[in-house]
Amino acid sequence: MPFGYTGKILHVDLTQHRIETEAPDEVFYRSYLGGRGIGYYYLLRDMPPRTDPLAPQNVFTLATGVMTGAPIAAACRFAAVGKSPLTGTAGESEAAGFFGPELKKAGFDAIVFRGRSETPVYLWVTDGRAEIRDAGAIAELGAREVEDTIRAELGSDKIRVAQTGLAGMKLVRFANITNNLGHFNGRNGFGAVMGSKNLRAVAALGAGDLEYQNPDFLRKTATEYAKTFRKSPAGDALYVYGTTVFPEPLSAAGGLPVNNFRASALADAAAIGGDSYNSVLLKKRKGCHACPIMCKRVIALEDPVYGVDSRYGGPEYETIAALGSNLNIIDLKAVAKGNEICNRYCMDTISAGMTIAFACECFEKGIITAADSGGIELRFGDALLMLKLLEITARREGFGDLLAEGSARLAARWGVSGSPQCLCVKGQELALHDPRIKVGVGMSYALCTYGADHMNTPHDPSFVDPNSFALKSVNALGIYRAMPATQLSNDKVRSFVILENFWRMLDSLGLCVFGFAPRGVMPLDTLVACIKAVSGWEVSLHDLMQAAERSSMLARAFNSREGFSIQDDRLPGRLFDPKPNGPNAGTRIFSEEEFKAALEKYYAIIGCNPLTGRPSPGKLLEMDLEWVEKLLAAGDQ
Numbered sequence: 210m211p212f213g214y215t216g217k218i219l220h221v222d223l224t225q226h227r228i229e230t231e232a233p234d235e236v237f238y239r240s241y242l243g244g245r246g247i248g249y250y251y252l253l254r255d256m257p258p259r260t261d262p263l264a265p266q267n268v269f270t271l272a273t274g275v276m277t278g279a280p281i282a283a284a285c286r287f288a289a290v291g292k293s294p295l296t297g298t299a300g301e302s303e304a305a306g307f308f309g310p311e312l313k314k315a316g317f318d319a320i321v322f323r324g325r326s327e328t329p330v331y332l333w334v335t336d337g338r339a340e341i342r343d344a345g346a347i348a349e350l351g352a353r354e355v356e357d358t359i360r361a362e363l364g365s366d367k368i369r370v371a372q373t374g375l376a377g378m379k380l381v382r383f384a385n386i387t388n389n390l391g392h393f394n395g396r397n398g399f400g401a402v403m404g405s406k407n408l409r410a411v412a413a414l415g416a417g418d419l420e421y422q423n424p425d426f427l428r429k430t431a432t433e434y435a436k437t438f439r440k441s442p443a444g445d446a447l448y449v450y451g452t453t454v455f456p457e458p459l460s461a462a463g464g465l466p467v468n469n470f471r472a473s474a475l476a477d478a479a480a481i482g483g484d485s486y487n488s489v490l491l492k493k494r495k496g497c498h499a500c501p502i503m504c505k506r507v508i509a510l511e512d513p514v515y516g517v518d519s520r521y522g523g524p525e526y527e528t529i530a531a532l533g534s535n536l537n538i539i540d541l542k543a544v545a546k547g548n549e550i551c552n553r554y555c556m557d558t559i560s561a562g563m564t565i566a567f568a569c570e571c572f573e574k575g576i577i578t579a580a581d582s583g584g585i586e587l588r589f590g591d592a593l594l595m596l597k598l599l600e601i602t603a604r605r606e607g608f609g610d611l612l613a614e615g616s617a618r619l620a621a622r623w624g625v626s627g628s629p630q631c632l633c634v635k636g637q638e639l640a641l642h643d644p645r646i647k648v649g650v651g652m653s654y655a656l657c658t659y660g661a662d663h664m665n666t667p668h669d670p671s672f673v674d675p676n677s678f679a680l681k682s683v684n685a686l687g688i689y690r691a692m693p694a695t696q697l698s699n700d701k702v703r704s705f706v707i708l709e710n711f712w713r714m715l716d717s718l719g720l721c722v723f724g725f726a727p728r729g730v731m732p733l734d735t736l737v738a739c740i741k742a743v744s745g746w747e748v749s750l751h752d753l754m755q756a757a758e759r760s761s762m763l764a765r766a767f768n769s770r771e772g773f774s775i776q777d778d779r780l781p782g783r784l785f786d787p788k789p790n791g792p793n794a795g796t797r798i799f800s801e802e803e804f805k806a807a808l809e810k811y812y813a814i815i816g817c818n819p820l821t822g823r824p825s826p827g828k829l830l831e832m833d834l835e836w837v838e839k840l841l842a843a844g845d846q
């Protein structure tokens with residue numbers, strides 16, 4: 210067994226309350242690496258085709274990667290994987306924080322959940338053992354109360370808790386999972402999957418540190434990184450502002466979503482920008498496990514209406530845009546309160562905000578009336594209304610019961626599926642990045658196997674300057690030429706394929722993209738040296754990226770079996786409209802035909818059928834996935 214892993218995977222049958230341990234061999238770990246790779250392996254192998262994601266048969270996995278918990282910056286992530294109740298596809302969502310490293314210290318690389326407990330439970334994992342415990346008394350409490358109660362019950366405040374909240378127990382389709390109250394497996398609705406299994410939380414505590422092949426090298430590298438990362442502008446900005454640095458430059462570029470993506474700049478973007486945030490909200494900076502970058506925010510706000518509980522963390526860029534600018538709410542205090550509500554109940558702020566924006570536009574256009582919204586007059590720019598809608602959504606009360614289904618299902622109910630105001634791909638709401646200033650992000654929204662996601666690839670502006678550190682750093686991946694952010698060229702498509710695989714590799718390894726080139730400052734050769742120092746493997750970028758590609762093929766095979774095809778890779782029509790603000794305002798950045806042609810090239814490059822998206826037999830052979838080919842062939846008969 211390589212260093213860096215525990216060599217054990219826990220299998221928990223919640224119907225039978227039965228727990229078993231599997232010890233996979235090294236080939237398994239090298240083939241699937243961790244995180245999404247491990248999760249998709251069990252999902253495709255064991256979940257019956259076309260099963261409801263909220264049925265007990267959903268195979269739901271929490272999985273670390275070989276680097277999770279290593280003593281270097283940004284090595285703390287783990288993945289939640291299963292069939293998404295929002296999209297119906299194979300889905301994943303990665304979180305940083307503290308739970309992943311603690312799960313490993315407690316003795317397991319991953320936990321695979323099947324079945325459904327009759328009553329609410331939580332799983333307690335420590336020192337190579339696991340126990341299913343009653344959660345009846347805490348099932349409907351806020352996230353903070355649940356974390357505190359579990360720690361008190363088990364007798365240690367060092368316990369790390371990953372949990373869903375009331376929104377998950379109520380099966381809100383965009384309910385999420387939080388660990389340490391401020392780190393999220395945000396997208397794809399896996400909080401609802403936990404809720405459907407009556408699994409309120411997983412608590413972990415480990416006694417010892419993991420062993421690494423070359424701990425001295427890791428220590429030296431971590432010390433050097435901590436001393437130098439702020440010398441780069443990108444590293445320094447992450448420390449000083451976190452992701453709250455983005456609203457102002459995005460607005461200046463005409464790429465800040467406003468008014469449900471109908472505008473893309475604000476006259477007073479500074480009011481929700483990084484300096485305002487630091488003066489109005491910031492209490493202190495915080496990092497994840499062993500990470501000196503400290504891009505996480507802790508906020509303090511005493512206010513009769515918007516006062517917040519600091520333990521739930523501060524809003525990041527996506528939340529500032531989803532609950533702020535895109536709803537025409539230019540008020541950081543209101544956004545902070547909305548963020549706290551979402552975090553207390555465990556709801557994805559992106560899908561929650563975007564669903565409210567969709568409903569507001571439908572109301573504005575007369576598609577729905579107060580008779581449809583339980584008497585609520587929906588409108589943009591109303592902060593108190595936004596807070597009320599979040600509360601009733603999490604509780605599934607009144608109109609909130611409809612909002613809890615997400616935009617795509619509401620659009621179907623209201624007869625406006627595919628309308629410009631429904632900003633979803635495969636049923637998942639767009640993140641708050643406008644593809645009209647970053648066309649690669651548009652490809653990512655369309656092509657991602659689980660719907661619109663902004664964490665699928667580095668963003669285009671990194672590769673515009675031929676002398677940028679980001680571009681030079683990916684020379685090692687075979688990307689040499691600068692690319693305009695708004696050009697949908699062959700070069701862009703080819704580079705997208707490579708960069709998508711690279712980011713998937715970071716996900717599979719358990720690494721946060723902010724730590725490593727091209728987004729962060731650690732160069733790729735140092736990264737590979739760290740992976741060797743952790744695992745003891747003789748590895749190259751090539752075989753690591755191939756493992757990441759393998760996991761993507763598992764997801765594509767799953768989706769193909771579920772009936773998804775390239776027809777589902779559609780961007781909302783509004784994104785083909787001329788750019789509303791900023792440089793190139795009034796210009797159409799790309800047409801629907803150009804975009805479709807780019808997607809077909811993508812499928813040709815990755816070795817999947819350009820009509821169905823199904824991996825070709827040759828591709829599966831190349832990926833050492835003949836078992837998948839047999840599985841798909843059996844389904845064809």
Ligand code: SF4
Pocket residue numbers: 282283284285305306495496497498500501502503504505721722723724
């Ligand atoms: S860069 Fe930020 S999100 Fe990533 S691990 Fe470090 S503190 Fe956490």
